[in-house]
Ligand code: ATP
């Protein structure tokens with residue numbers, strides 16, 4: 001490709017809503033263009049090229065793993081969403097609309113219902129299973145805060161795959177195969193990543209893993225062990241139970257007057273105890289289907305923090321929201337003095353696993369200015385769940401080493417679904433005995449357009465993008481410094497034609513612009529390698545540049561073609 005013919009509207013200006021390097025450079029480099037600043041983007045020729053390259057790697061590995069590509073309608077009938085029960089549950093991210101005949105539709109944010117519908121119409125027998133179908137297609141989610149460019153768009157490109165099996169065991173085999181396949185994809189794309197255990201929602205268990213591209217700008221906090229390969233999203237992370245070195249407070253069960261002592265810190269000072277022996281009681285309003293809601297008390301050790309996703313899963317709610325003091329007093333609760341043992345009638349209480357059989361505990365008395373000391377939960381029959389957020393320094397369940405936090409960008413997600421969709425949608429097969437059974441499913445996603453942002457978050461410097469080998473828009477860029485110098489032009493053309501003939505994807509910067517401007521564009525666009533043909537050609541030398549680190553090597557102009565032939 002000749003730069004002079006290419007539509008790459010590079011600019012020096014940083015878009016005013018952009019803070020992340022990937023957002024800034026993808027716009028400044030003319031890869032993408034914002035459409036009205038609302039999570040919608042046009043892909044310009046270079047952006048489309050990179051997107052296609054990433055997509056090709058994804059497709060290649062999936063096809064090799066035996067998956068089959070299909071393409072489903074982006075507009076999906078609301079009736080399917082009603083069948084699965086998600087039409088109501090999904091909330092405002094689901095963009096709903098009506099056609100001229102008043103039929104209701106949804107722009108697909110994910111395609112479980114659509115794929116199940118496809119399969120239930122065409123697969124009848126165990127002989128046709130297993131099956132893994134995928135597409136690389138547009139998705140629309142009316143995100144509340146679209147931001148960071150391609151990272152969190154409203155319309156975005158996703159690879160979504162769904163597998164169908166006769167039993168759980170076979171689904172798990174495919175799940176492992178997809179994990180391996182995703183690893184290959186991320187390695188080929190040159191990414192530093194970690195596969196972590198993820199929140200599986202109401203399904204629970206370790207049936208869900210996320211592929212996290214490591215980057216300081218990542219929106220997800222992940223907990224990792226440096227000694228073994230344990231890693232988990234903070235929402236799903238677990239830890240080895242840790243004992244407390246501090247002495248337990250000695251007291252018989254009693255009510256204690258604790259005026260103006262409403263925080264864990266104040267209480268710890270007041271009683272001279274470690275927060276480990278205090279009960280932290282957090283009130284939240286849990287939201288359920290059909291507008292139903294209730295106040296729930298979550299009790300955990302004062303040394304722990306509530307992990308809200310874990311808490312939400314514990315009560316099977318759609319969401320948890322904060323409550324005001326007025327709402328608390330309406331149900332007879334006193335902010336700052338709440339406790340799990342004497343909660344008013346009808347208020348649901350959930351205990352953290354770590355409180356099981358705890359003794360010498362101090363908790364709120366559900367009465368203003370009073371706490372209860374000397375509480376023992378030994379043998380207490382309560383609703384126990386894992387509610388605590390793993391903290392840095394907590395110990396790994398697998399090897400006992402300290403855990404630490406790091407940041408990641410969720411670029412892929414694999415999930416063991418079971419029969420969650422096949423059952424309500426009646427996606428059944430006839431087994432060997434002619435008995436109808438629901439298919440067991442897995443679902444597997446990759447944020448293809450988000451990957452462009454993730455690649456740049458991990459690979460950039462203060463001048464621009466540094467694409468990895470398999471994601472780069474071109475293999476090589478040739479810069480002719482002075483377009484009026486016939487000798488320079490002649491060598492540039494020769495290298496360009498020869499490399500093209502060899503099958504390399506080459507960009508020849510043949511523009512009339514000043515050399516400085518061309519070099520700036522090279523740095524901004526981030527093609528991995530360049531040949532710079534400049535003044536030194538008179539001495540028989542050209543420069544070979546590696547974009548990562550801007551490493552420059554002088555090469556004889558006579559030998560450069562051979563050098564390139566070997567290299568690419
Ligand atoms: P997130 O937690 O980041 O909102 P998600 O868990 O809702 O993502 P999934 O439903 O698992 O996303 O979708 C599969 C993949 O699609 C994600 O792993 C992510 O890479 C990508 N993705 C999700 N939402 C967006 C978005 N708004 N813009 C770009 N990519 C997205």
Ligand code: MG
Pocket residue numbers: 410413
């Ligand atoms: Mg996800």
